[in-house]
Amino acid sequence: MLRPPELTPRAEPTWDDALVVEHEVIDGYYHRLVLHSPSITGRATAGQFVMITVPSDGGATVLLPRPMAIHRRRVDTGNLEVIFSVLGRGTAALARIAPGDSLLLTGPLGRGFELPAGAASVLLIAHGSGICAVMTVAEDARAAGMTTSAMLSTAFRSTALGEPDCRELGIDAVFVAEDDGSNTIGLITADLRQRFDTSPPSVIMVCGSGALARAAVALGQRWRTPVQVSVEAHMACGLGYCHGCAAPVATRADEEGPLVCRDGPVFDGYVVA
Amino acid sequence: LADTLADSRDRFFAAAPPPSLYPSAGSGVDVTFIVGTLTLANPVMPASGCFGPELGRLIPVRELGATVTKTVFAGARGGNPAHRLSELAAGMVNSVGIPSRGPAGYLRALHPAYQALGVPTIISVGGHRPQEYAPVVAELLGAGDAYELNVSCPNLERGGTDIGADPHDLRDVVAAVRAETDKPIIVKLPSMISSMPDCARAAEDAGADALCVANSLPSLPIDPLTRRPALGNRIGGLSGPAIRPVVLRLVWLASTAVTIPVIACGGIEAADDALEYFSVGARAIQVGTASFARPFAAVDIARELRARCEAAGVREIAELTR
Numbered sequence: 001m002l003r004p005p006e007l008t009p010r011a012e013p014t015w016d017d018a019l020v021v022e023h024e025v026i027d028g029y030y031h032r033l034v035l036h037s038p039s040i041t042g043r044a045t046a047g048q049f050v051m052i053t054v055p056s057d058g059g060a061t062v063l064l065p066r067p068m069a070i071h072r073r074r075v076d077t078g079n080l081e082v083i084f085s086v087l088g089r090g091t092a093a094l095a096r097i098a099p100g101d102s103l104l105l106t107g108p109l110g111r112g113f114e115l116p117a118g119a120a121s122v123l124l125i126a127h128g129s130g131i132c133a134v135m136t137v138a139e140d141a142r143a144a145g146m147t148t149s150a151m152l153s154t155a156f157r158s159t160a161l162g163e164p165d166c167r168e169l170g171i172d173a174v175f176v177a178e179d180d181g182s183n184t185i186g187l188i189t190a191d192l193r194q195r196f197d198t199s200p201p202s203v204i205m206v207c208g209s210g211a212l213a214r215a216a217v218a219l220g221q222r223w224r225t226p227v228q229v230s231v232e233a234h235m236a237c238g239l240g241y242c243h244g245c246a247a248p249v250a251t252r253a254d255e256e257g258p259l260v261c262r263d264g265p266v267f268d269g270y271v272v273a
Numbered sequence: 274l275a276d277t278l279a280d281s282r283d284r285f286f287a288a289a290p291p292p293s294l295y296p297s298a299g300s301g302v303d304v305t306f307i308v309g310t311l312t313l314a315n316p317v318m319p320a321s322g323c324f325g326p327e328l329g330r331l332i333p334v335r336e337l338g339a340t341v342t343k344t345v346f347a348g349a350r351g352g353n354p355a356h357r358l359s360e361l362a363a364g365m366v367n368s369v370g371i372p373s374r375g376p377a378g379y380l381r382a383l384h385p386a387y388q389a390l391g392v393p394t395i396i397s398v399g400g401h402r403p404q405e406y407a408p409v410v411a412e413l414l415g416a417g418d419a420y421e422l423n424v425s426c427p428n429l430e431r432g433g434t435d436i437g438a439d440p441h442d443l444r445d446v447v448a449a450v451r452a453e454t455d456k457p458i459i460v461k462l463p464s465m466i467s468s469m470p471d472c473a474r475a476a477e478d479a480g481a482d483a484l485c486v487a488n489s490l491p492s493l494p495i496d497p498l499t500r501r502p503a504l505g506n507r508i509g510g511l512s513g514p515a516i517r518p519v520v521l522r523l524v525w526l527a528s529t530a531v532t533i534p535v536i537a538c539g540g541i542e543a544a545d546d547a548l549e550y551f552s553v554g555a556r557a558i559q560v561g562t563a564s565f566a567r568p569f570a571a572v573d574i575a576r577e578l579r580a581r582c583e584a585a586g587v588r589e590i591a592e593l594t595r
Contacts, residue, residue, distance in 0.1 A: 038280075053567060063361075241327050242322070242369070243371075
């Protein structure tokens with residue numbers, strides 16, 4: 001089974017012309033957008049995502065909207081945050097968005113991370129822009145009085161994506177990076193064993209790297225801890241009706257398998273990693 | 274709380290014309306579309322595969338002329354492996370492979386949700402062999418307000434040899450379904466076809482009430498990084514604005530070959546795109562790929578076509594193109 005049955009119904013998605021409140025470029029590589037949409041922010045649960053329609057840019061249009069994890073929910077201001085890096089035409093166009101512009105958002109979408117009943121602590125493991133998919137878990141964990149630890153990996157040590165969020169949310173985070181060789185699976189696993197072998201987390205949440213997801217599952221098996229993994233896929237609709245985002249799991253010929261947008265993006269790590 | 278959760282969708286719903294204006298009361302504008310014995314309130318509907326009951330929560334579906342379901346096949350099928358989508362500058366290629374639960378599964382799991390949307394439901398019916406279509410219609414037990422025969426999906430196993438590209442096979446399919454039902458039959462033709470006039474006439478002669486032109490274009494996108502096929506199924510169907518001039522030609526060929534109405538489907542993103550098709554003989558349109566970026570695209574087009582008629586003081590949409 002990819003996930004246990006959902007205990008609470010998901011909020012209905014909506015769409016909204018969201019005002020761009022802020023556009024921060026992080027370390028010349030990542031883009032953090034603060035978008036004003038009280039309706040989507042107020043309904044989103046941890047690990048859900050939005051589809052962002054890319055506005056036409058000097059006559060050039062991008063056909064499909066882009067799925068992006070909700071990085072932070074600021075219910076008091078009605079703002080949500082997303083973080084992305086420029087990978088293609090769509091994100092290149094979004095990187096030219098300025099405060100005062102508006103973006104068409106559809107969301108909140110998907111089944112996100114779920115803190116198991118009775119959990120006392122959560123471990124977040126993420127790489128790159130996957131870091132922004134797990135921060136909403138820390139928001140919920142803090143509200144529920146759980147402790148949150150994190151192992152966050154980026155390409156460059158100087159970036160330390162998510163560092164301000166960890167400070168704000170009181171996350172005990174270790175940052176590793178590719179450029180100084182500190183983010184190898186061996187080093188990460190050794191560090192996590194040292195930190196958690198005596199007192200394992202109640203649940204592990206992962207996003208941004210297949211190798212990290214597999215390492216998390218190995219740790220989960222060692223600690224008898226559930227692992228939830230958020231996966232990415234090319235999507236067209238984000239709601240489930242286009243059936244474009246088949247999840248990366250073995251399926252039967254006569255029955256459609258799970259869709260990343262509708263049944264995920266978060267799945268049981270023991271199945272998808 | 275209601276105020277803080279207000280969003281653009283609510284305003285879009287609230288902007289709906291009062292029901293008394295639909296379809297044609299009082300204003301002198303008549304946007305109805307007649308297909309066989311069925312009259313649609315307006316000529317705008319979603320393209321098969323690009324709509325689901327999920328959209329009923331996001332857009333005022335009652336402002337569409339009809340809904341069109343994903344294709345129902347005889348047996349249950351899971352669809353193609355990932356990746357199923359590849360995006361290009363002005364189009365997308367999909368190899369979803371049309372997951373289907375079969376007629377009984379459709380009736381149980383999906384049809385009630387379509388019915389609840391409050392507009393006619395056109396059920397898309399598919400098959401791998403000509404003789405498979407009529408039994409599917411029979412097993413649908415009279416559900417639906419019309420049937421759209423998908424004789425053209427190019428991304429299934431028969432890559433390149435669609436049933437609808439052969440006038441003889443096409444005639445067999447339509448005649449068999451005609452014998453099974455009195456409900457309107459729409460035939461959705463392939464885009465790769467040696468003679469559109471021959472296929473269009475074959476469908477009309479066998480009893481079709483309308484044609485839908487056309488399905489997506491068979492394509493083989495390559496991943497530029499790996500130089501391997503970008504899709505799990507290798508072959509997919511190209512849709513979106515890239516195919517509009519191709520389909521404009523096909524609609525023109527079809528509409529000059531038959532007297533039954535032609536529904537245009539191919540890269541329509543806005544009312545002006547729809548009017549291009551009306552100018553070459555289409556009498557209704559389907560909106561597909563555009564809905565992914567703008568879920569309300571089809572409703573927007575329906576509103577705009579009507580508003581253009583009112584502003585121009587004409588009775589029918591076709592008059593806008595003369």
